[in-house]
Amino acid sequence: xxxxxxxxxxxxxxxxxxxxxxxxxxxxxxxxxxxxxxxxxxxxxxxxxxxxxxxxxxxxxxxxxxxxxxxxxxxxxxxxxxxxxxxxxxxxxxxxxxxxxxxxxxxxxxxxxxxxxxxxxxxxxxxxxxxxxxxxxxxxxxxxxxxxxxxxxxxxxxxxxxxxxxxxxxxxxxxxxxxxxxxxxxxxxxxxxxxxxxxxxxxxxxxxxxxxxxxxxxxxxxxxxxxxxxxxxxxxxxxxxxxxxxxxxxxxxxxxxxxxxxxxxxxxxxxxxxxxxxxxxxxxxxxxxxxxxxxxxxxxxxxxxxxxxxxxxxxxxxxxxxxxxxxxxxxxxxxxxxxxxxxxxxxxxxxxxxxxxxxxxxxxxxxxxxxxxxxxxxxxxxxxxxxxxxxxxxxxxxxxxxxxxxxxxxxxxxxxxxxxxxxxxxxxxxxxxxxxxxxxxxxxxxxxxxxxxxxxxxxxxxxxxxxxxxxxxxxxxxx
Amino acid sequence: xxxxxxxxxxxxxxxxxxxxxxxxxxxxxxxxxxxxxxxxxxxxxxxxxxxxxxxxxxxxxxxxxxxxxxxxxxxxxxxxxxxxxxxxxxxxxxxxxxxxxxxxxxxxxxxxxxxxxxxxxxxxxxxxxxxxxxxxxxxxxxxxxxxxxxxxxxxxxxxxxxxxxxxxxxxxxxxxxxxxxxxxxxxxxxxxxxxxxxxxxxxxxxxxxxxxxxxxxxxxxxxxxxxxxxxxxxxxxxxxxxxxxxxxxxxxxxxxxxxxxxxxxxxxxxxxxxxxxxxxxxxxxxxxxxxxxxxxxxxxxxxxxxxxxxxxxxxxxxxxxxxxxxxxxxxxxxxxxxxxxxxxxxxxxxxxxxxxxxxxxxxxxxxxxxxxxxxxxxxxxxxxxxxxxxxxxxxxxxxxxxxxxxxxxxxxxxxxxxxxxxxxxxxxxxxxxxxxxxx
Numbered sequence: 001x002x003x004x005x006x007x008x009x010x011x012x013x014x015x016x017x018x019x020x021x022x023x024x025x026x027x028x029x030x031x032x033x034x035x036x037x038x039x040x041x042x043x044x045x046x047x048x049x050x051x052x053x054x055x056x057x058x059x060x061x062x063x064x065x066x067x068x069x070x071x072x073x074x075x076x077x078x079x080x081x082x083x084x085x086x087x088x089x090x091x092x093x094x095x096x097x098x099x100x101x102x103x104x105x106x107x108x109x110x111x112x113x114x115x116x117x118x119x120x121x122x123x124x125x126x127x128x129x130x131x132x133x134x135x136x137x138x139x140x141x142x143x144x145x146x147x148x149x150x151x152x153x154x155x156x157x158x159x160x161x162x163x164x165x166x167x168x169x170x171x172x173x174x175x176x177x178x179x180x181x182x183x184x185x186x187x188x189x190x191x192x193x194x195x196x197x198x199x200x201x202x203x204x205x206x207x208x209x210x211x212x213x214x215x216x217x218x219x220x221x222x223x224x225x226x227x228x229x230x231x232x233x234x235x236x237x238x239x240x241x242x243x244x245x246x247x248x249x250x251x252x253x254x255x256x257x258x259x260x261x262x263x264x265x266x267x268x269x270x271x272x273x274x275x276x277x278x279x280x281x282x283x284x285x286x287x288x289x290x291x292x293x294x295x296x297x298x299x300x301x302x303x304x305x306x307x308x309x310x311x312x313x314x315x316x317x318x319x320x321x322x323x324x325x326x327x328x329x330x331x332x333x334x335x336x337x338x339x340x341x342x343x344x345x346x347x348x349x350x351x352x353x354x355x356x357x358x359x360x361x362x363x364x365x366x367x368x369x370x371x372x373x374x375x376x377x378x379x380x381x382x383x384x385x386x387x388x389x390x391x392x393x394x395x396x397x398x399x400x401x402x403x404x405x406x407x408x409x410x411x412x413x414x415x416x417x418x419x420x421x422x423x424x425x426x427x428x429x430x431x432x433x434x435x436x437x438x439x440x441x442x443x444x445x446x447x448x449x450x451x452x453x454x455x456x457x458x459x460x461x462x463x464x465x466x467x468x469x470x471x472x473x474x475x476x477x478x479x
Numbered sequence: 480x481x482x483x484x485x486x487x488x489x490x491x492x493x494x495x496x497x498x499x500x501x502x503x504x505x506x507x508x509x510x511x512x513x514x515x516x517x518x519x520x521x522x523x524x525x526x527x528x529x530x531x532x533x534x535x536x537x538x539x540x541x542x543x544x545x546x547x548x549x550x551x552x553x554x555x556x557x558x559x560x561x562x563x564x565x566x567x568x569x570x571x572x573x574x575x576x577x578x579x580x581x582x583x584x585x586x587x588x589x590x591x592x593x594x595x596x597x598x599x600x601x602x603x604x605x606x607x608x609x610x611x612x613x614x615x616x617x618x619x620x621x622x623x624x625x626x627x628x629x630x631x632x633x634x635x636x637x638x639x640x641x642x643x644x645x646x647x648x649x650x651x652x653x654x655x656x657x658x659x660x661x662x663x664x665x666x667x668x669x670x671x672x673x674x675x676x677x678x679x680x681x682x683x684x685x686x687x688x689x690x691x692x693x694x695x696x697x698x699x700x701x702x703x704x705x706x707x708x709x710x711x712x713x714x715x716x717x718x719x720x721x722x723x724x725x726x727x728x729x730x731x732x733x734x735x736x737x738x739x740x741x742x743x744x745x746x747x748x749x750x751x752x753x754x755x756x757x758x759x760x761x762x763x764x765x766x767x768x769x770x771x772x773x774x775x776x777x778x779x780x781x782x783x784x785x786x787x788x789x790x791x792x793x794x795x796x797x798x799x800x801x802x803x804x805x806x807x808x809x810x811x812x813x814x815x816x817x818x819x820x821x822x823x824x825x826x827x828x829x830x831x832x833x834x835x836x837x838x839x840x841x842x843x844x845x846x847x848x849x850x851x852x853x854x855x856x857x858x859x860x861x862x863x864x865x866x867x868x869x870x871x872x873x874x875x876x877x878x879x880x881x882x883x884x885x886x887x888x889x890x891x892x893x894x895x896x897x898x899x900x901x902x903x904x905x906x907x908x909x910x911x912x913x914x915x916x917x918x
Binding site for chain 1: 480481482502503504505506507508509510511512513517518520521522523524528529532533536545547548551564565566567568569
């Protein structure tokens, strides 16, 4: 179990008055404080780590969020913001003395402006909810994390989420225009707006990816884009992970940037095919989903060039999607991949390292060797074009030894990513999961400088303080 | 996901199944997004993942169900939208069914709740009693607004009276057991689940089914001894009456299978279809002979749209020039994964078919849910009707009497898919529907 900062005894002691104070601010069913009802809030998408919070509060307006923050600030209570609770790095893991601030009830689309190509939405709108709101007019919101069906835009901003189509369109940071946030003291700030760039410092850049540690996001202004004329996906199957990895590097190296370039290895192909029935090649060791878009002529041109490159790598099969339904099924399998691994293993840890694409073949080979050494199976499903790896380490949570081995294996993979010139996280954030590995990536001076940024926003370290930074500088805090 | 059951707990077959289901869940949270109650209430506790967690905690600790757990499990519609969404294949239906039975065994509900559930469980599956009750409701209907207060029993009484139809139709052809001969050369023989409440509320559905099938050369048997499928009581956690009803059906249909034989057991109420298709699981620990029969019955069960697709439906009238909003019943789309058959058949019959937005969200009917949870059910009904009306249809078609009752009473007529198919194949037009062109 992950180490947490010492709970504040004075806060635990005045629990009842804190709950009563919250009830006065958010009436009705908006405060949860009974032990049985708190239990389901003890974890998020990283269910190996659990901690029952002091209370949960579910505000419906920015004003209520501001009132809750001001109250908690006055009382010295820690706050853990939560969206859909889909974080794979434990970003919404509660603390025993913390109030979980759930933004799920703030799920309204506030404004859509097709002329200026932007939409203003509350933090609890799901990622796909934005696209659904604008698609009838031929628009979409580009970043598409695999959990886009459920994950919420507030969480996307805080983790700077990516997705399959970020290869072409960039991550959340590249598609944001403005934020309304509540500071730790309960002030409401508007940052940026329906225009490009901002006057003064790039606060938007700073707050994006700040993992709920600098302020609470309540409203988001996003860039919406005109949907492409059409898109087609190709499935390219290969005889080994290494060959597929080398093919990815060749495609990117040729200067072609497909809209998406996704990788799946054999275990992943089989699990996802059982869920999505997309016609994945079950006889292959590895598969790439390569999507191109534009007019039919453009699509044909790029698919031909990509096919030429793939043919140099002795593919098992190459298949282009023939219909909208087939493309939908292909993506359903990819987007449901993590969950689908639940069909072959009761539990998994999803890693999220990033490496230069030129090192893909090498790193995949080394992960395979580690898998054999640790005796734990791995499924590889990831955004290959971005070099953003997602090895899923399968283990059995009912066996504590198996979980410890999985954690060690995961740490080794992430260290390897840094060693080859990459990074600990691509899009899931550091959370608690990678917190104690931050020293592998950053020097103590660099970490301290980042801590000072947090302190400038939140001097008392009340906002989500157990995440991102090792609890004791330079010392791994994992038990 | 990790579970904490002792070896001894796992020796109980029910707990062992629950454990396997819980182990499949990876807590990814995808299910929250397509759950009607999470969409409306925005609370993890009113999402499938939250309920799974509440149930897990209750079962692991062998704790009697508490008011909190009951509140959130009761709010589940059992629409099974979560099962369509779940990438891991978590069998939520079996888990929540078990939880409901567990709740019934370990939790004492307030008196009015117990009384209401007992009453619904006793009346709805018995056509004679239901007819009697609805006659009474017809008289009491104008008084609905006069029921004072906002207490739970008052809200439920008002909801119940509002759902009662203004007039009761005459008995239909499927009310009594019997054999309806095929017209021309016999090409098949099926049993029809005549059902319980549907027979009273809208016998025209069974009449249309029998007309259409016999016209297509299929002999239709309403088996002696078959009745309610058991779903209504099953979903209220009333295990014994549900198993009793199911056992009667299994016995009745098994006699037909052993006798002249059956090609299918045709069901035109998809809520029932989901349950009949689950008989094999429900009787998994029964003595061998009954278990094998239950499995055979489940394997033969087919929704009317599945069966018509199988034998090849064709219309005989010209296209009616009508636009139909197809309302996908949850039991059909999520419970039985039947997505395209009804739409394809309606198009084949000559209708223009529209699919409303948020088609995956429940209309709020959900068995007895619209009586027991009137507030949430009412909000879902409004949302559903709003999405349906946006498609500007002439009428609504659905494959489940529960949805039809829930969506009735607004501007648009609501009919069963099979009534439209029968009409276009030579049967009479459903009441209140007329062709705009051709005909």
